[in-house]
Amino acid sequence: MALSFGELERMLVNEQKKCADHLVIGGLEKFINNWTGAQKQSGDANRADAIALALKGYGNATPDEREAMLTRALAALRGETESANQIEEPDDEFDADDEDEIAPTRKAAPKSEAKPARTTPVAAYGLDASITRLQTIGPAHAKKLQKLGVYTVNDLLYLFPRRYDDFSQLKTVSQLMYGEEVTVLLTVCEVFTRETRRAGLTITSVVLADTTGTIQATFFNQPFLQKQLPTGRRIVVSGRVDKDLQHLVFKQPEWEPLSKELLHTARIVPVYPLTEGITNRWLRRLVHSVVEFWASKVPDPMPEKIRADAQLPDLNTALREIHFPSTPEKMEHARRRLILDEFLAIQIGVLQQRRKWREQPGRALRVDDARIRDFLAQLPFKLTDAQDRVLNEILRDIQVTAPMSRLLQGDVGSGKTVVAASAMLIAVANGAQAALMAPTEILAEQHFKTLSSVFANLPNPPRLAQLIGSMKNRDKEAAREQIKTGAVDIAIGTHALIQESVEFNDLALAVIDEQHRFGVEQRGIIRAKGYHPHILVMSATPIPRTLALTIYGDLDLSVIDQMPPGRQEIKTKWLQPLERERAYAFIRNQVKEGRQAFVICPLIEESETIDAKAAVEEYENLRKQVYPELRVGLIHGKLRPSEKDDTMNKFRDHEIDILVATSVVEVGIDVPNATVMLIEGADRFGLAQLHQFRGRVGRGAHQSFCLLLAEKKESVADDRLRVIESTQNGFLLAEEDLKLRGPGEFFGTRQSGLPDLKIAKLSDTKILEEARGIAQDLFERDPDLQNSEHHLLAQRVREFWKAKGDLS
Template sequence: MLGTIDSRPLNVVIPLKQARALHKHLGMETCGDLLRHYPRKYLHYGSGSALEGTREGDTVSVIGHVVNAQRIPRGGKPIYKITVNDGHHAIGATFFGSQYAMRVLTEGKRVMLTGKLSYYRQTPQLQHPDFVLLDGPTQATGALKQLSHFGDLEEILSGREWLPLYPASSKVSTWTIMGAVHAVLATLPKVEEPLGFTPIGYKSLDRAIRGIHEPGPAGPDAARKRLKYEEASGIALVMAVRRAERATEGAAALPHVRGGDMDKLVRHLPFPLTDGQKFVLGEITSDMERQRPMSRLLQGEVGSGKTIVSLLAMLQAVDNGAQCALLAPTEVLTLQHARSLQETTMRAGLPTRVVALTGSMSAARRQDALLKIVSGEADIVVGTHALIQEGVEFFRLGLVVVDEQHRFGVEQRDALRAKSGENPPHLLVMTATPIPRTMAITVFGDLEISTLRELPGGRKPILSSLVPEFKPNWVMRAWEKIREEAAAGHQAYIVCPRIDGDGGVLDTAEVLAATQFDGLSVGVLHGRMKGEEKDAVMGDFAAGGTDVLVATTVIEVGVDVPNATVMMVRESEHFGVSQLHQLRGRVGRGGNASLCLFHTLAEEGTSAFERVRQVAATSDGFALAELDLRSRQEGDILGVNQSGSKRTLRLINLVDDYDIVRRAYDDAEIFVEQHPELARRAKDALLSTVPEEWEYIDKS
């Protein structure tokens, strides 16, 4: 969020004991930290939300009117039963020997109950709940007494139609937070607009801060909408300033050289470019011809042909005497890319020199690679994070391509850009994980976006099937299918979620070689192997020397073996949605009918089983990306372990709030254009308060 809400230390506004508890258990130091700890939901008569999403045994809070009260004599301690209607449910509450409850909880009274939920004959019940009357003089019972630490209960609760429930901990209850917020709001000076104006159509920031914690009769929606806009505005302003700064940077223009290596490769490709590839390539070519650094994100379905587009872009740079760097997330992918790019250019008769650089290279090989890079002998340098390290110097770096953008942070890609010296290089980042539009402009808002949806001609859809462990006949048929594909001269992947132990790569490979795949060659690939070993195994598989490759997710991206037609992902419930989609894309790359089998140990009806079932049911990467985003917290998208008061996005839903985010980005663009210095200062102030949250954009 732009600006500071309230910088006062908590201990000068609320009691010291409660201030210390908020600091120790929720990381709050200032009143502003507390006010940015927004309610997770509200109690409101008639909303029907009190029991929504709850299970028996949960502690719940209910607001309603007492519609029935009954005293049942029983020895020395009578039982008192009431029924409260919250406008949606009739909820029973039982008190044992409480004279105070019998005296005040009479029919017609408005009350809040908090207790453990149980069911009796399908009717919700609360056993001896804590309670507080919401009309007239009252006193709280049990945990609700914590509200009295912050003032008079009647003053705190009077007239409220909406009561906030906060994310809490075992040591700090929602009532402590509610009372502390009330005390802070009672002494809060007017919150000023961080950019000097209230956006048209929104509440003022001051009213929004107050209204989200203590809503009026209309509820919290308008306040929540303004605060979502405020969250989006912070990120939008940073992105808009970055774009404006990039626009002033000078880059070497790398125009399309007619008849150069780029054109020669197009003529010698064994397949025609798709219309989508031609369009995207036109966008990239146009960007690189300008004396302004290109910053473009290329997203596309698995197998849509992003790599050949990036190679053509690199050859456009090489045609102009510039070098290119291709940053890949793993050694396996680095070596695969280097081999594939060299073979592709050699088949076209091009003199392109491709050099690989990885962290596990021997000292001699590394020194040789570094000399080729710094002397300009290397045209295209493919590397892992090793490319970013000190000691790697380029002769004339003109284009940086980042493969699998979600594996690298902003600072990582900027570190590589900085190696070009005076003129920053053009930048193309790629991802095969389609990005929902709100996430795209939020996380990648400093980049222009190109999208490839069309698959190259000849590609057949990959069939997918769910293979639950609780259906042993299906599992046996899956092994049989792999044997059939091997007998037909094709190859298979088996992906495991771990290296060691039951179900790991080593155990699985040994068991399958001795049982299901007798007579077939079974290879093993995992992350603990040395770079040369990985390269040898992958090279043997690519050459057809191995029938079945048992691997971890080191083969998740970029690996291209056209003869592989079947994959089984073991224990699919351990992988994310986008990861499963990526893995599936390793087959079906050679024009043959292909199959991906999603094995799972999850029980039918569980969320894990349903997630895998949905992946198996659709091959639309964009639909799966939204499913993936809905199942994850927004903190994962920024790739930071965000907790307590330090998270950037607290309210925005990156699937549903596109209109708010789009408005914030449009407004930020105008503001940066009209007030560049003020925008830059606001950006610097924001980043100075949350530096770790902007260090990496990494959702893996």
């Protein structure tokens, strides 16, 4: 039985809280289309159609666009007269009026209602002019555009379409087929508007014809069309061919008079990101006016020789073609040019930072080979060939005065910490200090215990101190004093290490673990704690080489690509939603054998508060309903550090059998007795994160298991789950994740310290590599970009990075 309108309203209100499209299997749009078909039998088809129309394209929309769609759908459902579904009558003089203000040398067309005159034309302010200086943009529209990140004329030029509708293929009525996106040249035969039983909802039907047949187009809440579409008017109609009973129809298509320059029909039509109160039709006309006048006035920073060698269009052409493509090929050329612009600015920026750091005087450390041999000999294991290779790379770096700046990559369990410990030992042997900074207190404490253990058997072990936020004030003060006086050789802590109150006596080496959890600012601050100390950044997140060279372009790269012998493979199984009880039973059997388990709650959205609430609900369900006889614990990001540590210590000491957790366990928790990792909603996570979760088990002598419990029977994440089920290789998974999901799974641009990208994606690896080659060639010839032909490029790089400050 179909949902009632009241039930549907409650459902849409619930969806509006997150706009995540997770309420129903298959997505909201598919559900609404099926629901609309059922409603047509109940006699209220008009209201159902209006709701379905408001939610058209919901699955592919951004969260902001979804929110706007839901507002319109709820207004249609409630029959509100001042609804978001109500479409304002377009201003027929829009194009002329806009271009007068945007291209102020032309005289405005007469208007029925005068707008306040501006004493200074927008052209006088240039590309940085506020959008409020465009006569078509009042305060209300400016506020809405600001939600899209548009504040200036330049911002409008760089508000790129999120996709395109190809309406370039013309057809006749007799050639139309259900479901096609088409364009037809038609003549208006008849227009009539009727009120529906729902207050505030009107339907305008337009009968259209060409020489081969007739078709009807339906519009909601646009009664003004009776005036705009007189009988005999020739128009161009573009849209999806729908079906009403057995007749083909258009529902809410795009249309334009045949006599005008076509923006919305009969071409490749841009579809922009939207927010509440902004329509694509309105925004398309505004962007077109701005592009027509301003695109040619944007300085082109790319030197002509580079552009010619790379066979790229000039910037004016690229901006015109990315917004209003004349052909798919030209649009793709424009996209490549604009992506290359962004990548080139990134690559030049990191190369400049690399040179800046290397030119600073540092401290050469003498490497005592005997001390390294003695240290490695007393370990209960032998280094792998990969660890040996990487350690030698690091030791070579720290023996010269140029400060080391190196990224050490290695999969979970590959042995990065012992390599870092060897380097720290050399710093101490030179009478200096080392620091190890971790992103969480749990991980910092774990490093403290690990280093204490590996150094314990040395004849003269380094003196260690821990500094984390949850320590008592007197203990923190004592640790800071020891670090300042040199009574401590190696300081281990969290961001507490880089607070102003912390002074090092002689910091020669800083090791930063899980770098992507720190911003570039923290990296720069710890560098300032010593005299240009050597920096070693460690990451357990496998990053494809191309991505690493971009995010860490100013660092040298070392990779431990070999696992220690004897490490067991973690058996990974992808389970369907109906197999939940099977997963629960498996965990119960493992606990009976004396093992422990993690249960990871599904990622709801990037909100610790909402994730914490979901974790609490899962914890209560498991504790009361599923495992009342077992000891179930809970850890999430909203707990106080002391509460997290207390829970983790209990889990480590086997006082808890099953730990329910959010993604706080992604990094650094080491419990050898834990043999099961159950990941709820596994289809919501990316491969890199799933692999990190999996790495929390398999650390002891017993066989370990990772159970991936999908939330939907059929999911777009199926490919990811198949891949992780089939391989343990973190770098292979990283490459696959980059293909399947893009780089956000490793780092958003904000996390990485990169400037926000308008059009480039780090998954555009071919263009990224091309940009790196161009940047390196440029840098060899003119590192400061001082040649006259490089001045605009130098300015572009400065502007691109100015919001981020020091790249270090």
